[in-house]
Amino acid sequence: MASLLVPALYSLPEQYDGWQLSWKFLVFRPAILRVQACLVLALLVYVALSLYGRAINVRKADNFYSAVLPLLSRQFSKPTTGLISDGPSDFFVFSTGRRAISSLHTVLALRPRHDLLQMIWQYLWSAYDLRYEPFDALTFDFTLDSDAAAATPDFIWAVVRKSELALIRDQRWDLTFTRTADHAGLDSNLAVMSEFADVTETLAKLAPSGSSIPLFTLISSALPYLRVFSITDQPEERPSASALSNKLKRVTLTFNLPDGVNCILPLLEGTFALVDLLAAGKVNFRPETRAKIKKVRDGVEKAVREEEEKDKREEVLEDRRAAKRKAEEARIAKLSPAEQKKALERERKRALKKSQGKLVRKA
Structure with missing residues (x-):
């Protein structure tokens, strides 16, 4: 896996017929950097367009x-x-x-x-x-x-x-x-x-x-x-x-x-x-229009409050379920491996029975 993530070493070609710059032991060959040059050019174009768009x-x-x-x-x-x-x-x-x-x-x-x-x-x-x-x-x-x-x-x-x-x-x-x-x-x-x-x-x-x-x-x-x-x-x-x-x-x-x-x-x-x-x-x-508008506002306020109260009740119930699950997990963790296995098996059967009951009621 590690070998796939590491890029292959670049092999400098022995034969190079393009234009190059050299100074002592340093050599610059533009022809082998075409991909990098295109990327830099694309970046410069993007930056230029960005500055132009911002200016507009x-x-x-x-x-x-x-x-x-x-x-x-x-x-x-x-x-x-x-x-x-x-x-x-x-x-x-x-x-x-x-x-x-x-x-x-x-x-x-x-x-x-x-x-x-x-x-x-x-x-x-x-x-x-x-x-x-x-x-x-x-x-x-x-x-x-x-x-x-x-x-x-x-x-x-x-x-x-x-x-x-x-x-x-x-x-x-x-x-x-x-x-x-x-x-x-x-x-x-x-x-x-x-x-x-x-x-x-x-x-x-x-x-x-x-x-x-x-x-x-x-x-x-x-x-x-x-x-x-x-x-x-x-x-x-x-x-x-x-x-x-x-x-x-x-x-x-x-x-x-x-x-x-x-x-x-x-x-x-x-x-x-x-x-x-x-x-x-x-x-x-007209008075009747004002009365209708007030009735609509009262209905909306009542619906918003009821919905928020319902969400709060559901949140409390979910917190209680989470606390109950956490207490049960803590209790099972203190049991021996054999008792843990039995407890998990009972929980699995209970969940299966509950799901089957829901399917029967839907049918």
Whole structure:
């Protein structure tokens, strides 16, 4: 086995007709290092592509930051901490200091252009799975402050690009509460995800830009870059029972990063105005709609707590079984070899009898 792992000794050929460099007892013959030269060349190409891909991502992030900074500066007293990089493809901007908004997290999740292998994998997987679409993701995540959250009714509502519908329910737990429908006020490439029709009709009447432009018109204006526009009082991932009381109300926009950010700025600016309307209590639903939403929330909270309690009970039972097995193993270890053999045989027969009983009950 060891001989297979040890490489064979290199045998220097006696006849060499290629070009060589020699100095005293040192001789360099490039022709016998072709494989190594190819490997070094491949490594250099990979490093060059990695640096080039990283530079593209940094340039995209810088261009976006320069375009959006004036709007953030107008809206926040502390518009940004600067463009923060978390690796070659992820960038963040944090903004705070505005009425009705606790914070705004802006996230750029760009494609891994610095990693050739990942780019190849994305290309091949997109050819295999037609639902998979790699893109440069831009997300604005508005978190409402406590006063605005108190003035905003509980509801979940989203406008989603139809190409996202196949995957969105797997990615976001909160949107599993909703039903999907078309709406005449939206572009045909967009669909509404809403808990109740009253929620959609109430939001369709809003004009958050301070003018006569309806919310739905603003949303449609961000095509073809808009992927998801959502308002939610539930987390994107299924929460634990302890986290149910710490609900945050959020407005989230996700885009394909456009080459020119100006085309999405009207919707972004309208979102600030929408938050002000929510904080002012301008969004109200019929009493029966509020009652239905509350019933859904109560049911979800009850289900989450029951599931967590069931998991805890099963965990306690498993701990008890493990402790019992460990005590039994310790007891058997103290027996003589003959007694150990008898004990193991009894355990085998007991397990066999138990498995046969399960088969009979199933039949």
